[in-house]
Amino acid sequence: MTGPRPVVLSGPSGAGKSTLLKKLLKDYENVFGFSVSRDCLTSVASPDYYLCWQAVNPCSILLQHPLVLLIQHTSTSRLIQLGEFKAAIQAVQAQNQICILDVDMQGVKNIKKTDLNPIYISVQPPSIDVLEKRLRDRQTETEDSLQKRLHAARVDMELSKEPGLFDLVIVNNDLEEAYSELKSVLADEIQKAQGSKKS
Numbered sequence: 001m002t003g004p005r006p007v008v009l010s011g012p013s014g015a016g017k018s019t020l021l022k023k024l025l026k027d028y029e030n031v032f033g034f035s036v037s038r039d040c041l042t043s044v045a046s047p048d049y050y051l052c053w054q055a056v057n058p059c060s061i062l063l064q065h066p067l068v069l070l071i072q073h074t075s076t077s078r079l080i081q082l083g084e085f086k087a088a089i090q091a092v093q094a095q096n097q098i099c100i101l102d103v104d105m106q107g108v109k110n111i112k113k114t115d116l117n118p119i120y121i122s123v124q125p126p127s128i129d130v131l132e133k134r135l136r137d138r139q140t141e142t143e144d145s146l147q148k149r150l151h152a153a154r155v156d157m158e159l160s161k162e163p164g165l166f167d168l169v170i171v172n173n174d175l176e177e178a179y180s181e182l183k184s185v186l187a188d189e190i191q192k193a194q195g196s197k198k199s
């Protein structure tokens, strides 16, 4: 498949993925096909394995099994084959855009079983204390959901250390430094997407 490689963006809730993504989307218009986030996934029965799609057509995708995905729209859901999921990502590539997949650790491991060949990036907070402060300041969590996110974050922070799992682990302490690291690792793909648009 020609076209820029997709990008897997993972990391604990509150680590700063959306903040970094927004900067990319603002600075590089038309370079990114669509973004994928886990946060629109609220009503799926088994939230363990999923990819969640926030695109032109917001819906979520539950990666229940390496070969079967559940796409959940606001009111309807349907199962699709991995092939259809891959085709959707490849359609973005075919437009010479970088497809961003914002997935949890299980999503990362499931995508590793495919031949999509993305760049794997983990965004991590400098510490659990800083993460807690950011999540509290964001004012999006109840005490219960905050504690769940902090628990999941501790697990994610440990798992992200697994050698070879990610091409790059960005510790998002200073936002501009983290953004600069992100841009560096994406430089070749951004250039491909921009170059192909000029020709």
Ligand SMILES: Nc1ncnc2c1ncn2[C@@H]1O[C@H](COP(=O)(O)OP(=O)(O)OP(=O)(O)O)[C@@H](O)[C@H]1O
Pocket: 011, 012, 013, 014, 015, 016, 017, 018, 019, 020, 039, 134, 135, 137, 138, 172, 173, 174, 175, 176, 178
């Ligand atoms: N480097 C930083 N320094 C200080 N605050 C930051 C930094 N990066 C992000 N934040 C703030 O931390 C909060 C969480 O960031 P953000 O919403 O981007 O996280 P996220 O990883 O996308 O979370 P989720 O997965 O829940 O969407 C936001 O309020 C954001 O403004």
